[in-house]
Structures are given as C-alpha cells and as structure tokens.
Amino acid sequence: MSKKTVYSDLKIINYYTAKIVETMGWVMTIPLVTALIFEEWNTAIDFGIGMAISFVFGFTLEILCRDHQKEMDWLHGMFIAAYAWIILIIIDAIPGYLSGHYLSFLDAVFDVMSGFTTTGLVLIQRMYDLSIGMNMWRALLTFVGGQGMIVLSLSFLIGMRGGYMMYIGEGKSEKLLPSFTKTARAIWDISLIYLAVGTIALFIAGLVIGLKPVSALLNGIWIFMSAWSTGGFAPHSQNILYYHSMLYMLITMVIFIIGSFNFALHYAVMNKNRKEIYKNIETQSFFITVLITFTIVAVGLVRNNVYPNAVILFTKGFYQLISAHTTTGFMNIYPSQFGSWGTLAMVGITIAMLIGGSTSSTAGGIKGMRIGIIAKSFVFETKKLFMSSKTIKVQKFHNQEDIDLDNEVIKNAMVITMMYILSFVVGLIITLIYKYPIEKAAFEVASALGNVGLSTGITSPSMPDVLKVLFIILMWVGRLEFMAVIAFVAYPFMGAKRR
Amino acid sequence: MKHFVFLIFMIFFVSVIFAMPTISDMINNPSAYDGKFLTVQGQAVGSVMRRGDYAWVNMTDGTQTLGFWMPYSLARQIKYTASYDFKGDLLTVEGTFVAMSLKHDGDMEFDVSKIVKIIPGEKIVHTIDFDRIIFLIVISVIAFVLWILKKKFFTPKI
Known part of the structure; x- marks a missing residue:
C-alpha cells in the first residue's frame, strides 16, 4: 500500500468527516436553547461543552486536511459514512454522559448509537428526572439519525463532491431529484412537513388525555420525532404505556407506518402520484409480510391463552407486531411480559424485526424491497419449471418505475439478505455465550440488528460490556447495510491496492 | 424497656x-x-x-x-x-x-x-458546576481561535 495514497485518502476522509461532525455540533444548539428556555443551566453547559468539542475536533481536522484532493471515489464515500458515525457516537455522547444519567461512558455511547440508528434500545437511568433539554436531544438523535446525518450535512454543503457515495454509504439509495443536495433537502422537507402535522395531532391528543399544554406540546414533538424516524425513544421509561391511551397509541402507529415507507414514495404521493402506494413492490411486500407475521403472532398468543379477548390481543399483539415490523420499537407492554408470549409469537415478532421497513426510509431490517425481489424471483423460478422457454417473459417489479428483475438485482438483494442472516447468527452465538435463553437472545439480537428497539429485558445497564459493544456494532452494521462497514473494515488491507 | x-x-x-x-x-x-x-x-x-x-x-x-x-x-x-x-x-x-x-x-x-x-x-436545587463552566470557556475560546485560523488562513481554494 503506497504511503502517499493512504495519506491522501486520510485527508479527504477526515476533511468531510469534520464537516459532518460540525453539522451535528450545530444541531446541539436546539437542546442548548431548549435548556436555556427552561432554565436548565447545567444541561445548557453540558451541550455547550458538546458543541465546543465538536467544533474543536471539526476545525482541527479541517485545518490539517485543508489540502485534500478534490475528487472523491466510492471507497472514500463509503468509508466516510461508516467512520463519521463512529466519531459522532463518541462526541455526541458527551452531553448525555455529563447529565449523570448513565453508569458509564459506554452506556452513553450505546444510547447515541441506538438513537442515530433509530433502534430505541436504552441504557439510560432515572428517565423521570431527565431535563427537557436532554429529552429534546434524544428525540433529535433519532430524528436526525433517521434522515441521516450525512443527508443533513449534504443539505447544507452545497456542491459537496462525492455526496452520492456518502449518501449511499448511509443506507439511502433513491435519487428523488437530479442533484443529491436537492434530494437531501427534499428528504428534509418531507420530514418537516410531517413533523408539523404529526406534532399538532399528538399535541391535541395530549390535551385530550390530560397533559398540560406545554407537556402535551413537548411530548408531541418528541414522540413524533421518534415515531416518524421509527426510533422508539420515548421521554418516559414506560415508553408508550406511560400515556395510558388508545388514541395516542393509534396516532403513533399511523406515524411510524408512514415513516417506514420509502422517501421516494412520499415524494411521489406529494406529487399526486397516489397509484404508487399500491403499485410499489415495497408497500405490497409490507402488507403481505405483516399479514403473515401477524398470523404467526396471533396463533402463538391464542395457543398460549395470553390475552382474554380479541380486542386486547389486537391492541397488544398487533401494535407490537407493527412496531417490530416498521423497526420502531415502541412498546405498549413491559419487556418482562414478552416472557408469557410463548415461542411461536416471539418467532413471529423476530421475523418481522428482521424483515423491517422500506429502503431509503428511516426504518431498518433486511427491507421490504429485498424480500419482495427474492419472493418474486422464487415464484418466477418455480413457474419456469412448468413453462416452455417460448412463453417465458422478463419479470419486472415496480418501484417508482417498472424495473427488470434481472440476475444482478436478485444477486444484490440476496447478498445483503445473507449478510443480515450471517450477522444475526454471529450475534446470537455471542449472546448465547452469556447463557440467555435462545428465544430471548434471538429476539434481542434481531432487535438490535434490525434497528428495532423492542426488548425482552436483556438490554439493561447491568448487561455485560461485551454485549453492549456487540449490540453497538449490530446496530451500526444494520443501519448502514454492510457496504460502508465493509469498506471501513477492509480499507487497511485493501484500500490503496485499487490504484 | x-x-x-x-x-x-x-x-x-x-x-x-x-x-x-x-x-x-x-x-x-x-x-x-x-x-x-x-x-x-x-x-x-x-x-x-x-x-x-x-x-x-x-x-x-x-x-x-x-x-x-x-x-x-x-x-x-x-x-x-x-x-x-x-x-x-x-x-x-x-x-x-x-x-x-x-x-x-x-x-x-x-x-x-x-x-x-x-x-x-x-x-431540587441544581448547583452549577463551576469547573464545567471554566472548561466550557476554555474549549470555546480554542474553538473560536481555530475558526478564525480556518477562515483567515486555511480555507481551501475550490
């Protein structure tokens, strides 16, 4: 590996990473101002420190790497996406750690990764006396993480070269508009429109269920951000159970289902192309897999006689299933209650978590597109056995446009799916070493890898540090969909050989 | 008793x-x-x-x-x-x-x-940690100096 090439690569990688870290530093002004408004002086100081460290880190790297090369290639973009996330979870964990709500810095890092990846697993303690500023930050972590920190940076850094590679590296693929800066802005515009509508709906619901106006507004903003980003963070340790309200639950369910759909689908619908909703392979795949997995869950719950009537079974079982499938992780039961669900229902939820939401959405998992492609190709291959070669037509699937279901498309879907399954198996084996029951371990690993956030109780501040690190890695690879992480890991061995 | x-x-x-x-x-x-x-x-x-x-x-x-x-x-x-x-x-x-x-x-x-x-x-009375304030001031000054340096001397010509 040529030293010059490595040096040149490091400069361009660190230069753009610095820009992303600085962007997130600016995002900290929101919780800082919130803390000042509510006279939470210590919280304001913590965010001031977090911002200042972000800027010192960013400006130093910018100065050191000012003479970076101008052309960015795929490897740079992919590497930056993975590397920037690692730097960000460390720097952005500082305010949380300073708040005194974490047992260790690792726990604070865990929660930031959980927020950025919109997972929702938490190690925070004593949420009941968490400051308003800190709650705002936690909601922002999921909101910004769902859209993508790189998407956010791209929105501001007009003309930033190589943006497309970073955008892909962060697990997004749709190009809504000709330029990626415009695409990044369109993603933010869509999210901000929904933010306004969703917050108003939750604010009104909050007033109806007995929250005071300020509390209703804050809870509305935070729960919207978390639901839309399919994040699962809530400002209360009981999660959605805190509100004791079917109305609140239903509104969150609508928000996180919409949030789990592809941004390109939202863009199409906003441009009056409503047919896309039922023509799109991902929405078709979503409804079919929801039906199948809910049937599994319902049969499991009925067999175990968990709930006394169909209404409660639907309220608990369906909400948890949809929360799992969209990779949100909101819970309307306590983690310990999963213990009474039985193996079959747990398998149903685990499958739903692994399938996940749509590509180019805020959701995690293998994604509906890939499941749809694999299912379609499986059906086609089976049909081919009974057809003459003359009658065989090229298969297509619909995602904004009709696309040929060729071998390359199928291969890509299979590769990512196999990587998910492989990561799941490795994660499960490591978790089993710590002697957790297999169905609980499988559930928790699927939840971390699929960026879901449902928990059977394994995730807690007292869990072994090795598992905390394992879950951080699983959340990271699950969110970035492997390619960026592979580039990050493989670079020291193969990086400069490409030249 | x-x-x-x-x-x-x-x-x-x-x-x-x-x-x-x-x-x-x-x-x-x-x-x-x-x-x-x-x-x-x-x-x-x-x-x-x-x-x-x-x-x-x-x-x-x-x-x-x-x-x-x-x-x-x-x-x-x-x-x-x-x-x-x-x-x-x-x-x-x-x-x-x-x-x-x-x-x-x-x-x-x-x-x-x-x-x-x-x-x-x-x-609850939250006492303000003055050590943190001092740290905040020091690191903010460093960030400001770096920003000036970056703007004045090290902005890359694109």
Missing part, C-alpha cells in the same frame, strides 16, 4: 417493609400479585393525567414505573411529581393490582382505593 420497644418497632417496621411488594416485584411477577389487595409505595412521576372523575398517576420505585388509576379526588392531593426540577411526592397507597385490565385495553395497572400517606416532594 427501651430496647424492647425498639425491637418491637423494628420487627413491625421490617415486617411491613417486607410485606409491601415493590412496583418492580409486581411488574416482573404479575401473576403472583394479580387481583390482590396490596399496600405499595412509589414516587409520583410525570403528569397527573385526568380522565373524567379519575386520573392516571405513574409511580416509580426507582427501577420500574407503573400506572396507578385513582379517583381524581385522591390524585388532587399530589403536589409534586418527579421531574428535572422536582422530587416527586412519595405515596403509600392501598388498592388492587391488576395484571391485565379489561377496562384499559389490557394494561397492567394498580387500582388505588386509598392514599395512606404522602411524603411531600420538593424543589
């Missing part, structure tokens, strides 16, 4: 404490407590959410939190709920633990019939 009274008091105190399940006990083992009339202690957190003549009050034992359903006339006695600024009232309540409430969509809850005791909460 004094020692004897103290011993009796301690036995009584310990037996009361051990007879009183914690909120975590009920959440982790709901079937053991389902339908039982119990005395429970917890700190009120979040908001008192009024629903007609009743209200939801969420209470924590420091580890887990459970919803307590009580007449609003009882909930009105709560002055402080735990938040960043306040330590919540510490309530000792009597009532029935319900593992799966049919009237509340299957939620686990505690139906309160009586508030036995309230130890009032209080405002």
